[in-house]
Amino acid sequence: MLLSIEPDGPVPIYQQIRDRIVEAIARGRQPAGSALPPIRQLAVDLGVNFHTVNKGYDLLRQEGLLRLGRKSGAVVRRDAGSGPPDPGWTQDWTGRLRTLLAEAAAQGMSATDIVAECEAAIADFAFPAVAAEA
Amino acid sequence: MSTGALLAAALPVLAVGALMCSLPAVTRPILQFGVRVPPERAEAPVIRRERRAYYWRTAAIGAGFALVAVTVQGHCPSWVPRVILVPELAAGLGCFWVARRKIAAVKNADSWFAGLRQTVVADTTWRTDPPRFPVRWLMPALAVMAATAAVGALRYPGLPAHIVTGSGHRVPKSAVLALVVAGQLYFTAVYSGLMLIVHHSRPDIEAADPAASTLRYRRFLAAFSRALLTMAALIDASLLLIALPDWQVYRLSGIGRALPVLPFAAGVLLLGAVAARTGQGGSRLNGNVHGLAPPAGIDRDDDRFWKAGLLYVNRDDPALVVGARFGVGWAPNFGNRAAWLLVAGTVAAWAGLALLGAAAGM
Numbered sequence: 001m002l003l004s005i006e007p008d009g010p011v012p013i014y015q016q017i018r019d020r021i022v023e024a025i026a027r028g029r030q031p032a033g034s035a036l037p038p039i040r041q042l043a044v045d046l047g048v049n050f051h052t053v054n055k056g057y058d059l060l061r062q063e064g065l066l067r068l069g070r071k072s073g074a075v076v077r078r079d080a081g082s083g084p085p086d087p088g089w090t091q092d093w094t095g096r097l098r099t100l101l102a103e104a105a106a107q108g109m110s111a112t113d114i115v116a117e118c119e120a121a122i123a124d125f126a127f128p129a130v131a132a133e134a
Numbered sequence: 135m136s137t138g139a140l141l142a143a144a145l146p147v148l149a150v151g152a153l154m155c156s157l158p159a160v161t162r163p164i165l166q167f168g169v170r171v172p173p174e175r176a177e178a179p180v181i182r183r184e185r186r187a188y189y190w191r192t193a194a195i196g197a198g199f200a201l202v203a204v205t206v207q208g209h210c211p212s213w214v215p216r217v218i219l220v221p222e223l224a225a226g227l228g229c230f231w232v233a234r235r236k237i238a239a240v241k242n243a244d245s246w247f248a249g250l251r252q253t254v255v256a257d258t259t260w261r262t263d264p265p266r267f268p269v270r271w272l273m274p275a276l277a278v279m280a281a282t283a284a285v286g287a288l289r290y291p292g293l294p295a296h297i298v299t300g301s302g303h304r305v306p307k308s309a310v311l312a313l314v315v316a317g318q319l320y321f322t323a324v325y326s327g328l329m330l331i332v333h334h335s336r337p338d339i340e341a342a343d344p345a346a347s348t349l350r351y352r353r354f355l356a357a358f359s360r361a362l363l364t365m366a367a368l369i370d371a372s373l374l375l376i377a378l379p380d381w382q383v384y385r386l387s388g389i390g391r392a393l394p395v396l397p398f399a400a401g402v403l404l405l406g407a408v409a410a411r412t413g414q415g416g417s418r419l420n421g422n423v424h425g426l427a428p429p430a431g432i433d434r435d436d437d438r439f440w441k442a443g444l445l446y447v448n449r450d451d452p453a454l455v456v457g458a459r460f461g462v463g464w465a466p467n468f469g470n471r472a473a474w475l476l477v478a479g480t481v482a483a484w485a486g487l488a489l490l491g492a493a494a495g496m
Contacts, residue, residue, distance in 0.1 A: 001257070001258045001259070002255055002256070002257055002258075002344045002345060002430065003255065003256045003257075003258060004253045004254065004255040004256075004341065004344070004430035004431065005253060005254055006251065006252060006253050006254075006431070006434075007252075007254055007434055008252060008434065034262075035262050036258060036262075037256075037258050037260075037261035037262065038261070040452070041261045041334075042256060042258070042261070043452050044335065044336050044451075044452050044453045045256035045257075045260065045261070045336040045337075046254055046256050047254060047336070047448065047450070047451040047452075047453060048450065048451070049450055049452070050452060
């Protein structure tokens with residue numbers, strides 16, 4: 001998996017690390033059970049502080065996407081084929097999605113453009129339903 | 135004045151001149167004289183002009199210093215030809231800084247990186263499927279060390295307490311043995327230690343072509359590790375050949391006295407050939423392997439972390455060593471305390487070796 005970040009960008013680096021790993025899981029490039037580099041090694045590879053990577057990994061652990069063990073290291077816990085998410089998580093995600101859509105609407109984006117963007121993103125990710133149809 | 139002596143004086147100076155002159159050719163196009171530039175600016179007029187000027191300047195410096203070395207040979211104290219490489223290197227460094235200053239001035243004035251998406255890319259397969267250190271290629275160096283120990287053990291008891299070295303100095307026999315063993319240990323440990331560290335460091339990945347550049351770096355690392363470990367074996371062989379006449383195994387005269395230099399020279403040529411073939415971080419390898427993954431932006435403008443264009447100082451970067459900015463190789467991260475310890479240890483060991491060499495009359 002290629003993980004790219006913008007160190008001088010407006011998004012915090014730990015958030016970028018978290019986002020790129022979520023995208024890799026969604027695309028099927030990091031399936032459940034696959035290993036991620038240890039925190040120290042990823043920090044060396046990205047040229048950032050250990051704590052920054054640790055923070056990104058910890059976010060993923062809290063979201064249930066990553067398992068962090070002393071011996072096993074960082075392992076992906078869930079992917080598109082792991083079954084439906086917890087109802088609580090879905091409720092939280094729906095709230096965040098509404099905020100994102102509200103931002104687009106507030107900025108003057110048309111509903112057609114929003115749907116087109118969503119469809120493009122969906123086509124990019126390895127949803128179980130999309131895979132079955134293909 | 136013999137032809138051999140003149141060659142001995144001129145060749146090292148010419149070799150250093152050729153090395154300085156060739157460095158821009160093996161460096162990545164996006165790193166021009168220590169200045170990071172966007173890929174589309176790699177052939178900017180200022181860069182082409184400064185590259186051309188650098189080639190001419192360093193070629194003239196190499197030729198000029200070679201002429202001086204040949205002229206002073208036999209007319210000056212013996213240490214003069216040895217130190218002539220220092221001002222030559224300093225002059226080459228001056229040429230580098232002139233080119234760097236001019237390119238950086240245009241880059242900053244025209245804001246080459248303004249509005250570009252600057253990224254850093256990591257390839258997680260580098261850690262989940264890491265490159266392996268070529269242990270087998272360490273065997274020749276260990277074999278030469280074992281051969282040295284065997285010959286030394288056989289010859290040492292029969293030698294007189296003091297021996298006359300090839301340079302005419304009368305030294306204790308233990309001094310020669312200590313120098314050869316310590317020298318072989320030093321070079322083998324430094325080269326294999328460096329490659330071990332590099333195998334655990336980050337690869338040089340180009341954001342504009344991340345997957346292919348990782349692949350090229352893997353091939354570069356494999357080739358360069360083997361070449362460097364072979365170089366260690368050849369240096370060990372040179373040290374053994376230096377010791378053999380002192381241990382009265384054989385005697386050499388005339389041009390034959392240059393025999394110990396041959397393995398070392400072969401190692402330098404091998405390393406130079408590998409560096410010329412692979413380029414910096416494998417940038418000259420397999421030109422047709424491109425576009426394995428979409429570009430992830432362009433490499434981040436990191437000039438501020440490179441002091442004088444050559445020394446990497448970044449306290450936020452936990453890396454011990456990073457890819458060299460100019461030429462082929464690696465540079466320590468002076469923002470990391472462990473790198474200071476590493477450099478200090480290497481220099482201290484080298485100083486110890488030099489003292490031992492002085493004690494052994496070499």
